Amino acid sequence: MRVLGVDPGLTRCxxxxxxxxxxxxxxxxxVGVARSGPDEPLERRLLxxxxxVERWVERHRPDVVAVERVFSQHNVRxxxxxxxxxxxxxxxxxxxxxxxxxxxxxxxxxxxxxEGRAGKAQVTAMVTxxxxxxxxxxxxxxxxxxxxxxxxxxxxxxxxxxAAAQARAEExxxxxxxxxxxxxxxxxxxxxxxxxxxxxxxAGAQARSAGGxxxxxxxxxxxx
Amino acid sequence: MRVLGVDPGLTRCxxxxxxxxxxxxxxxxxVGVARSGPDEPLERRLLxxxxxVERWVERHRPDVVAVERVFSQHNVRxxxxxxxxxxxxxxxxxxxxxxxxxxxxxxxxxxxxxEGRAGKAQVTAMVTxxxxxxxxxxxxxxxxxxxxxxxxxxxxxxxxxxAAAQARAEExxxxxxxxxxxxxxxxxxxxxxxxxxxxxxxAGAQARSAGGxxxxxxxxxxxx
Numbered sequence: 001m002r003v004l005g006v007d008p009g010l011t012r013c014x015x016x017x018x019x020x021x022x023x024x025x026x027x028x029x030x031v032g033v034a035r036s037g038p039d040e041p042l043e044r045r046l047l048x049x050x051x052x053v054e055r056w057v058e059r060h061r062p063d064v065v066a067v068e069r070v071f072s073q074h075n076v077r078x079x080x081x082x083x084x085x086x087x088x089x090x091x092x093x094x095x096x097x098x099x100x101x102x103x104x105x106x107x108x109x110x111x112x113x114x115e116g117r118a119g120k121a122q123v124t125a126m127v128t129x130x131x132x133x134x135x136x137x138x139x140x141x142x143x144x145x146x147x148x149x150x151x152x153x154x155x156x157x158x159x160x161x162x163a164a165a166q167a168r169a170e171e172x173x174x175x176x177x178x179x180x181x182x183x184x185x186x187x188x189x190x191x192x193x194x195x196x197x198x199x200x201x202x203a204g205a206q207a208r209s210a211g212g213x214x215x216x217x218x219x220x221x222x223x224x
Numbered sequence: 225m226r227v228l229g230v231d232p233g234l235t236r237c238x239x240x241x242x243x244x245x246x247x248x249x250x251x252x253x254x255v256g257v258a259r260s261g262p263d264e265p266l267e268r269r270l271l272x273x274x275x276x277v278e279r280w281v282e283r284h285r286p287d288v289v290a291v292e293r294v295f296s297q298h299n300v301r302x303x304x305x306x307x308x309x310x311x312x313x314x315x316x317x318x319x320x321x322x323x324x325x326x327x328x329x330x331x332x333x334x335x336x337x338x339e340g341r342a343g344k345a346q347v348t349a350m351v352t353x354x355x356x357x358x359x360x361x362x363x364x365x366x367x368x369x370x371x372x373x374x375x376x377x378x379x380x381x382x383x384x385x386x387a388a389a390q391a392r393a394e395e396x397x398x399x400x401x402x403x404x405x406x407x408x409x410x411x412x413x414x415x416x417x418x419x420x421x422x423x424x425x426x427a428g429a430q431a432r433s434a435g436g437x438x439x440x441x442x443x444x445x446x447x448x
Contacts (some may be wrong), residue, residue, distance in 0.1 A: 041323065041324065042314060042324065042326070043314040043315065043317055043318035043323070043324040044318055046311055046314050046315045046318060047315060047318035047319065050315050070304055071304075080294055080295075080307050083304050083307035083308055083311065084307055084308065084310060084311025084314065085311065086308060086311075087270055087307065087308025087309065087310075087311035087312050088311050088312055088315045090266060090267040090270050090308065091267065091270045091271060091274050091312045091315065093267055094267035094268055094270060094271040095271065099265070099267070100265065100266065100267040102266070
């Protein structure tokens with residue numbers, strides 16, 4: 001699985017590509033930064049970012065694009081530009097028919113360093129080590145893009161297992177509900193018995209709790 | 225001047241087109257809403273919005289796209305999706321070679337109703353009246369998109385005048401500085417006199433104050 005990670009931004013947008021091997025082995029493919037001038041109109045800046053990411057997608061043909069999930073607790077002015085940049089990156093991926101995975105900064109830090117509050121230097125050091133690079137990738141946005149791609153390689157099997165478990169639980173619950181319905185019809189009654197109502201409620205609760213578990217970390221469990 | 229106004233959003237993205245006539249006359253061209261399902265992956269939703277806006281741009285050939293400037297003081301979850309949608313709308317405009325103008329909600333309300341804190345109903349009523357429509361445009365997102373387009377028609381001449389004034393002031397200041405420089409060289413001295421320094425500082429301050437005035441309302445003064 002080849003992953004293109006993007007740390008969205010207008011002034012500097014980090015882009016990194018890695019290839020997942022067996023287990024936790026991840027190979028380095030490429031890293032770079034898309035830039036746009038702060039004095040350019042916003043739409044031209046977004047175009048510069050979109051065009052560059054499009055070139056990377058064409059050149060490296062990833063299977064999935066991993067993008068940092070933007071939060072608004074940071075600087076209000078900056079975060080809007082970052083959100084807009086992440087929107088155009090997701091659009092470029094969708095136009096190329098690629099799925100997009102969003103990971104929060106703390107998910108990335110936790111996946112790469114084992115610590116959700118790790119600092120920039122720690123993340124860069126782990127990225128350098130994991131990918132066996134001779135020197136740390138510069139600037140920090142480039143290292144962050146690689147960290148995102150690594151995070152996706154390591155998180156997606158877990159997300160897949162959760163999705164599979166959720167699908168199984170939903171299937172079980174549906175079968176259960178169908179059987180109860182059938183039993184009710186066979187008994188000729190219009191209203192379910194107290195035992196049937198309890199069993200149906202239990203099946204529903206199981207499906208819901210599996211759903212809640214599958215959604216841990218806010219990730220959408222739909223990647224292979 | 226034909227203006228395509230967009231009230232960005234993922235669930236409902238309002239799109240409206242108007243044609244500016246002489247003075248404050250504005251003609252209605254078209255209005256609609258792009259929609260995407262809340263259960264779809266984010267990148268597919270952004271794609272749906274981008275594709276629809278692209279179709280509108282191709283069909284109605286606007287001269288400029290006016291988009292609501294998104295602030296983060298609202299619901300954090302919603303605002304990120306709205307910012308991402310506004311990003312892809314700006315990208316679609318840029319790809320079509322069109323300039324994008326951002327107007328804040330209060331600039332739109334002030335332009336259309338004369339009151340920056342006007343309610344939805346008031347804005348819709350004014351849009352209906354200004355465009356001479358038989359019935360108010362529905363849903364509110366559609367009315368908001370038309371309000372944005374009308375706002376742009378009425379604000380852009382003012383923004384242009386400000387930009388022209390700023391350009392003139394900068395030109396004057398540059399001429400002034402060049403003359404002082406020449407005078408200094410003619411006098412054969414390496415260092416400017418106190419009077420020359422004062423005059424240069426004054427020319428700079430004039431240019432800066434004109435710049436500040438041109439930037440009133442946070443708009444980028446670059447529309448014709």
